Amino acid sequence: MKHLLSISDLSKSDALGLLDTATELARVSDGPMKKLPTLRGRTIVNLFAEDSTRTRISFEAAAKRLSADVINFSAKGSSVSKGESLKDTAQTLQAMGADAVIIRHGASGAPHRLAQSQWMTGSVINAGDGTHEHPSQALLDAFTIRKHLSHGENDLAGLHVAIVGDILHSRVARSNVLLLNLLGAQVTLVAPPTLLPVGVEHWDANISFEFDDVVGNVDAVMMLRVQQERMQELYFPNAREYSRYFGLNRDRLKKMKSHSIVMHPGPMNRGLEITADVADSARSVIVEQVSNGVSVRMAILYVLLAGAPIEMGSLL
Amino acid sequence: MSVAMSASDITRALTRISHEILERNNGSHSLTLLGIPTRGAHLALRIAGIIEGIEGAAVPVGTLDITLHRDDLRTRPPRPLMPTKIPRAGIESRSVVLVDDVLFSGRTIRAALDALGEIGRPKDVQLAVLVDRGHRELPIRADFVGKNLPTSRSQEVKVHLSEIDSLDEVLIEEGGTQ
Numbered sequence: 179m180k181h182l183l184s185i186s187d188l189s190k191s192d193a194l195g196l197l198d199t200a201t202e203l204a205r206v207s208d209g210p211m212k213k214l215p216t217l218r219g220r221t222i223v224n225l226f227a228e229d230s231t232r233t234r235i236s237f238e239a240a241a242k243r244l245s246a247d248v249i250n251f252s253a254k255g256s257s258v259s260k261g262e263s264l265k266d267t268a269q270t271l272q273a274m275g276a277d278a279v280i281i282r283h284g285a286s287g288a289p290h291r292l293a294q295s296q297w298m299t300g301s302v303i304n305a306g307d308g309t310h311e312h313p314s315q316a317l318l319d320a321f322t323i324r325k326h327l328s329h330g331e332n333d334l335a336g337l338h339v340a341i342v343g344d345i346l347h348s349r350v351a352r353s354n355v356l357l358l359n360l361l362g363a364q365v366t367l368v369a370p371p372t373l374l375p376v377g378v379e380h381w382d383a384n385i386s387f388e389f390d391d392v393v394g395n396v397d398a399v400m401m402l403r404v405q406q407e408r409m410q411e412l413y414f415p416n417a418r419e420y421s422r423y424f425g426l427n428r429d430r431l432k433k434m435k436s437h438s439i440v441m442h443p444g445p446m447n448r449g450l451e452i453t454a455d456v457a458d459s460a461r462s463v464i465v466e467q468v469s470n471g472v473s474v475r476m477a478i479l480y481v482l483l484a485g486a487p488i489e490m491g492s493l494l
Numbered sequence: 495m496s497v498a499m500s501a502s503d504i505t506r507a508l509t510r511i512s513h514e515i516l517e518r519n520n521g522s523h524s525l526t527l528l529g530i531p532t533r534g535a536h537l538a539l540r541i542a543g544i545i546e547g548i549e550g551a552a553v554p555v556g557t558l559d560i561t562l563h564r565d566d567l568r569t570r571p572p573r574p575l576m577p578t579k580i581p582r583a584g585i586e587s588r589s590v591v592l593v594d595d596v597l598f599s600g601r602t603i604r605a606a607l608d609a610l611g612e613i614g615r616p617k618d619v620q621l622a623v624l625v626d627r628g629h630r631e632l633p634i635r636a637d638f639v640g641k642n643l644p645t646s647r648s649q650e651v652k653v654h655l656s657e658i659d660s661l662d663e664v665l666i667e668e669g670g671t672q
Binding site: 199203206209211215480481486 | 575576577614
């Protein structure tokens with residue numbers, strides 16, 4: 179495996195291998211010495227053409243714990259804002275000897291373009307492209323679900339996960355539907371019809387417009403951020419109506435199964451898709467998702483960069 | 495292919511190693527055994543069992559994965575990580591005995607010493623191996639050896655343990671590329 183572009187490129191054993199590796203690497207994050215020599219001398223570039231807090235610093239922390247050198251490159255304040263093309267940026271990074279580029283881009287498919295081009299020879303890791311995919315987020319979500327709910331099982335067979343909210347603009351939802359299915363979980367998407375993408379009926383997921391019908395039947399509820407910055411049109415009448423029908427509040431939390439967990443990829447719109455008391459409740463694993471993110475991203479970097487290059491499918 | 499150690503050879507060697515460890519450390523009170531996965535971990539459990547039989551008290555035993563500290567990571571496809579389980583008491587000021595199946599170049603043990611340094615500072619570190627096959631590439635030696643096996647570099651030493659391989663034996667195979 180050279181690149182991580184999409185969950186659809188992974189086999190089940192690839193995905194489980196990444197999660198198992200992350201489990202072992204989590205031990206480092208818990209230990210007194212948060213540093214391993216494994217990627218010493220490797221250069222990793224964080225190329226972020228779109229805003230990000232969590233994903234960028236999470237990848238940065240992961241790379242640094244494995245002793246890689248990290249160069250942060252954000253579009254704002256760089257020559258990208260002067261109109262430099264992706265090609266020229268990539269060739270610049272290649273000339274600097276980047277072993278891997280972690281790319282977040284507003285255009286769906288930009289990481290794929292970078293990986294297929296001859297512009298650079300390093301690994302490409304998709305850290306979110308447009309409304310397409312966000313594979314490292316799906317992996318950390320699966321890692322979190324497995325840790326809380328799998329009872330020692332390797333995969334997520336028999337679990338039921340609801341993904342609620344702005345599916346239309348969500349790359350997190352797309353990656354999660356693919357990965358949760360790959361690992362044997364059942365997925366139900368809950369959203370107003372206006373916030374479902376065209377073709378969603380072909381996704382491997384149930385669809386519901388009634389959050390109240392679903393909330394009591396699932397093991398995990400994954401709330402999505404309403405991506406107002408991507409909404410040029412009106413998708414729902416107003417914020418109060420949205421949060422009344424599709425927000426997770428105290429009443430819905432009470433209906434959930436006693437073992438179930440509340441997830442959110444962040445950043446949260448408190449008061450819109452999730453109320454503050456639910457976000458801070460004991461059921462919420464939202465903060466833990468962030469720390470699991472570092473372990474999972476360490477595993478991604480380890481698998482892509484630590485060894486000699488190998489072909490897809492022979493991973494681990 | 496020839497059999498270098500039979501099941502009873504292995505049992506006798508481990509029993510002797512257990513006695514030697516106790517003799518060197520004046521008993522088991524300060525000992526912590528750490529096996530290097532996969533087969534070293536099973537050997538460590540067996541030695542711990544024998545020591546408990548002799549001393550009547552359990553010895554802390556764990557596993558130490560060294561993959562992240564290897565110096566040859568870049569020459570092979572990525573390897574899966576094995577579990578590291580450090581006994582609850584930790585290794586601080588303990589006498590740590592590393593246990594592995596075969597001592598060859600010494601690079602695994604160098605990596606193990608680095609990995610240990612990340613966990614704590616033991617009082618001292620000793621090394622027990624079932625087989626020492628020579629050809630060291632680093633200044634490392636074992637304190638406790640089951641059997642010294644003179645080999646050529648082209649040969650391959652295979653340790654089979656009943657926990658994972660269905661029987662106990664040590665084999666020498668010709669023509670390996672190690």
